[in-house]
Amino acid sequence: MGRSPCCEINGVKKGPWTPEEDMKLIQYIQVHGPCNWRTLPKNAGLQRCGKSCRLRWTNYLRPDIKRGRFSFEEEETIIQLHSVLGNKWSAIAARLPRRTDNEIKNYWNTHIRKRLLRNGIDPVTHAPRLDHLDLSSFINLPQINLSNLLRLQTLLNPEALRLAASLQENPEVLLAKLQEHQLFNAQLQNQTPVFQTNQFENNLDQQIPLCNPSNALPAATSHSNQSHLMQGNVRQFSMNSEYLSGQTFQDTLTTAFESVYPLENFSYGASNQLQKDLSENTSFQSLNSGSNSSGHNFSFDSVLSTPVSSQYLPNSSSTFINGNTEDERENYCTSLSKFEKPESLDFDDFM
DNA sequence: AAACAGTGCAACCGCTCTGAC
DNA sequence: TGTCAGAGCGGTTGCACTGTT
Numbered sequence: 001m002g003r004s005p006c007c008e009i010n011g012v013k014k015g016p017w018t019p020e021e022d023m024k025l026i027q028y029i030q031v032h033g034p035c036n037w038r039t040l041p042k043n044a045g046l047q048r049c050g051k052s053c054r055l056r057w058t059n060y061l062r063p064d065i066k067r068g069r070f071s072f073e074e075e076e077t078i079i080q081l082h083s084v085l086g087n088k089w090s091a092i093a094a095r096l097p098r099r100t101d102n103e104i105k106n107y108w109n110t111h112i113r114k115r116l117l118r119n120g121i122d123p124v125t126h127a128p129r130l131d132h133l134d135l136s137s138f139i140n141l142p143q144i145n146l147s148n149l150l151r152l153q154t155l156l157n158p159e160a161l162r163l164a165a166s167l168q169e170n171p172e173v174l175l176a177k178l179q180e181h182q183l184f185n186a187q188l189q190n191q192t193p194v195f196q197t198n199q200f201e202n203n204l205d206q207q208i209p210l211c212n213p214s215n216a217l218p219a220a221t222s223h224s225n226q227s228h229l230m231q232g233n234v235r236q237f238s239m240n241s242e243y244l245s246g247q248t249f250q251d252t253l254t255t256a257f258e259s260v261y262p263l264e265n266f267s268y269g270a271s272n273q274l275q276k277d278l279s280e281n282t283s284f285q286s287l288n289s290g291s292n293s294s295g296h297n298f299s300f301d302s303v304l305s306t307p308v309s310s311q312y313l314p315n316s317s318s319t320f321i322n323g324n325t326e327d328e329r330e331n332y333c334t335s336l337s338k339f340e341k342p343e344s345l346d347f348d349d350f351m
Numbered sequence: 352a353a354a355c356a357g358t359g360c361a362a363c364c365g366c367t368c369t370g371a372c
Numbered sequence: 373t374g375t376c377a378g379a380g381c382g383g384t385t386g387c388a389c390t391g392t393t
Contacts, residue, residue: 014363016361052363055362107359
């Protein structure tokens with residue numbers, strides 16, 4: 001028997017949400033909480049289906065959502081988690097505080113995936129693939145740096161290592177070898193040891209503390225040898241918990257709406273006050289103006305930037321937060337091709 | 352200036368999972 | 373045990389924006 005639709009087809013609005021609809025939804029949830037999505041639209045006076053309301057809330061209006069560009073640490077975390085978990089966006093999102101699975105999925109598909117491909121890395125298997133490598137830039141280098149290629153030793157098969165070694169001695173071989181790369185990649189895909197999702201997932205749950213308010217920080221800090229992967233998360237959560245701890249739920253909801261609709265666009269309230277509060281907060285000042293241990297600056301611009309449909313907001317800056325440029329991230333992804341495994345993952349336990 | 356192509360992302364779709372009854 | 377509603381998930385789409393010709 002087919003399931004009845006969650007909403008009637010007629011009379012239900014689709015498409016981008018308006019500020020008025022968002023306001024209704026937030027106000028309703030402020031009073032009643034996020035429950036019973038089927039009846040919520042009617043009770044809240046919205047011409048939307050419950051599912052649409054739930055998605056809008058969970059992916060956009062929820063107060064504990066961080067908006068804006070992904071930080072360097074977040075991107076690093078996503079890539080490493082994806083190599084273990086695959087396209088399990090919710091599982092990845094559970095380890096990235098204040099990011100939604102939808103946002104991570106979109107960011108992966110529009111940024112990280114393409115960057116990995118350009119750097120010759122298969123975004124599905126995270127194994128090297130010469131047929132996706134941006135060979136034009138590779139060949140145009142005055143001296144092809146094959147030592148990086150040799151550093152792929154973690155996952156490359158012996159054939160790849162022999163190729164890299166021979167190329168280091170005789171770069172002219174490259175073009176000839178490239179003609180064979182289809183065959184090479186066919187072998188590579190079959191031989192390269194690739195993380196098996198079901199193999200690692202349970203161990204990951206045990207070894208990597210989840211970054212949620214109930215357990216993340218103590219658990220994470222108690223594991224002094226946790227990988228760099230999670231250190232970024234812990235730093236971020238520490239920051240997030242400072243942000244949330246001083247606010248009531250309703251305060252948080254209010255500031256969430258104000259961050260969605262900044263003051264310059266709507267006069268819904270104290271967006272400027274929020275920013276003032278942030279700047280006056282000692283911990284925020286130190287975090288915002290300083291650098292973390294990795295030397296990447298945090299910026300609360302990400303929290304307050306462009307979280308609403310673009311037709312309601314002015315253009316956002318194209319610059320990265322944290323001072324990361326596209327080139328820097330490109331280089332970082334190149335370095336990721338070294339395939340360093342997280343220290344917290346003991347491969348012997350899995351094999 | 353106009354046309355076109357490429358990009359990014361919010362939102363939707365269809366399916367599965369889970370728990371109540 | 374089967375049915376159903378609610379919720380969650382991953383894949384896909386539509387469209388506004390941006391860059392290029």
